[in-house]
Amino acid sequence: MTDLTKHSPNSPILLTASLHVDEARKAIAGLVNELILESRKLNNASDIESVTLDQAINRILAEDLLSPIDVPAADNSAMDGFAFNGDCLGSDEHIVTLKIVGTAYAGKPYEGTIGSGECLKIMTGALMPRGCDTVIPQEFTESANESVVGFKQNQVKRGENRRLRGEDLQSGKAAIAAGRLLRPSDLGLAASLGIAKLKVHRKLKVAILSSGDELRPLGQALDAGSIYDSNRYSLTGLLNRLNLDIIDCGIVRDDPVSLKAAFVGAASKADVLISSGGVSVGEADFTKQIMQELGDVGFWKIAMRPGRPMAFGMLKPVDGSKRKILFFGLPGNPVAVMVTFYQFVRSALLQLNGASQTEPPMTQAIAEAPIRKKPGRTEFQRAIVKRGPDGKPTVKLTGSQGAGILRSMSEANCFVILPHDQGNVATGDWVDVALFDGLL
Ligand code: AMP
Ligand code: MG
Numbered sequence: 001m002t003d004l005t006k007h008s009p010n011s012p013i014l015l016t017a018s019l020h021v022d023e024a025r026k027a028i029a030g031l032v033n034e035l036i037l038e039s040r041k042l043n044n045a046s047d048i049e050s051v052t053l054d055q056a057i058n059r060i061l062a063e064d065l066l067s068p069i070d071v072p073a074a075d076n077s078a079m080d081g082f083a084f085n086g087d088c089l090g091s092d093e094h095i096v097t098l099k100i101v102g103t104a105y106a107g108k109p110y111e112g113t114i115g116s117g118e119c120l121k122i123m124t125g126a127l128m129p130r131g132c133d134t135v136i137p138q139e140f141t142e143s144a145n146e147s148v149v150g151f152k153q154n155q156v157k158r159g160e161n162r163r164l165r166g167e168d169l170q171s172g173k174a175a176i177a178a179g180r181l182l183r184p185s186d187l188g189l190a191a192s193l194g195i196a197k198l199k200v201h202r203k204l205k206v207a208i209l210s211s212g213d214e215l216r217p218l219g220q221a222l223d224a225g226s227i228y229d230s231n232r233y234s235l236t237g238l239l240n241r242l243n244l245d246i247i248d249c250g251i252v253r254d255d256p257v258s259l260k261a262a263f264v265g266a267a268s269k270a271d272v273l274i275s276s277g278g279v280s281v282g283e284a285d286f287t288k289q290i291m292q293e294l295g296d297v298g299f300w301k302i303a304m305r306p307g308r309p310m311a312f313g314m315l316k317p318v319d320g321s322k323r324k325i326l327f328f329g330l331p332g333n334p335v336a337v338m339v340t341f342y343q344f345v346r347s348a349l350l351q352l353n354g355a356s357q358t359e360p361p362m363t364q365a366i367a368e369a370p371i372r373k374k375p376g377r378t379e380f381q382r383a384i385v386k387r388g389p390d391g392k393p394t395v396k397l398t399g400s401q402g403a404g405i406l407r408s409m410s411e412a413n414c415f416v417i418l419p420h421d422q423g424n425v426a427t428g429d430w431v432d433v434a435l436f437d438g439l440l
Contacts, residue, residue, distance in 0.1 A: 086158030179356030
C-alpha cells in the first residue's frame, strides 16, 4: 500500500484499499505541518493579533503569557480561623490558649504585629499579619470567645492553612503556555493577573459549500427528489465553536463549471475549504478532474463508519500567489459530515492555527446493551452517556444509526468510538466515549 504517512503535495493519493483512520489522521497532520512551514516562510507577523479578553474565547494563544506579578501577591490565610506563630505548637494534645488581639479581613489587613501568646482572628484571603506563620481553622478550635481561643497543640503543623506569596504563579513565569485553546478559566486567569489583552493567532478563514443538484436552500419549496441543504448549518455550528471566520459559499450544482468556479473562488479568499457531498464513488470522477487542475487532492476510502469516502489535500490559488489552502471534501451524508469533521477536520484546524493540543478529549463508559461491530473499521455510534445506578457512567445508542439520520446525532450527547480491530461489544463492556460538549 502507498505510504500515506508521507503525503507529498506533488503526488496525489488515489487509493483503492481502505485507509485506517489513524493513517488518515497522520497524513492530514503531515500536510498541515507542511502548510504551516510554507506559510511561515511567506509571512508570519500578520498571523498574530492582540484581542481583549471578551474576544479571546476559543482563540489560540500565540505567545506564552508571562505573569507580571506574584500570585498571591503576599502571604495570606487559606481558611477562616486564627493566625499565630507556630512556636507554640507541639506533638501532644495539650491545649494552647491564645489571646485574640484583633481581626483581619480580606482587603482589610491588620497593621500590628502579633506577639507570643497572641493570635489574630483572620478571614480567608486576609493578609497574614507580621509575626504569624500558621492558621488554625475555626472548626478545629476547642473553645473560643471574644478574647481567647484554645486548641490542641498538635491540631495543625507550622505553616499550615497559609498561602505563600507566589505559590500559584511567580512573576516572569508562564501563566498560560503558547498554543492553548483559550477557555473560560484562561480568561479569568489572565484577568487575575491584571492582563486585559491577549496575543492570539489570527482567525482562520474557512470556506464552506454544499454540493449536490438535489439540494435546496432554506426558504425555497421542495420539488420532487430535492432536499434541504442541512450540512452547511451543522458545519457552521461546528466551526463557530472554534471562533473562526466562516465564508459561506452556498450550494453548488454538480457540474464541473460551477464546482470549479466555487473552488477557485474559495481558494482565493480562504485558508481552508470544506465541502460536503460529491466525493462518493458515483460522483467523484469530475471532482477528481477539477482537483487535479487546482491542486493536489487524494480521494480516500477510509475504513470507518459513517464517513467512508473523503477527499483531502490542498488547492493552489489561481491568483499566482504561493499560498495554498487546505481542502476537505467531506461525504454528503449529514451524520458522516459531523463524524468526519470531529475525527479529522477539527484537529487539522486547531493544528493549522497553532494549537498545541488538538485531540478531542475522550473517556469511557459501560455499554448498557450489546453493540454489533465488524472488525476492520472504526465506528462512531451516536449514544447517550449518563450515570448508572451504581454511579458508574453507562452508555446507550440512540435509535437508528444510519449515516443520513441526523436525529440519532441530535438526540445523542456522545459518540461511542469502536476501534478498528474491535468486534461485537457485550453488555457491561467498557467502551470509548467522546462527549459532544465540553463543560469548561
Ligand atoms: P453524496 O456524498 O453527494 O453522494 O451524498 C450522500 C447523501 O447525502 C445523499 O443522500 C445526499 O442527498 C445527501 N446530502 C448531500 N449533501 C447534503 C447536504 N448539504 N444536506 C443534506 N443532505 C445532503
Ligand atoms: Mg451528491
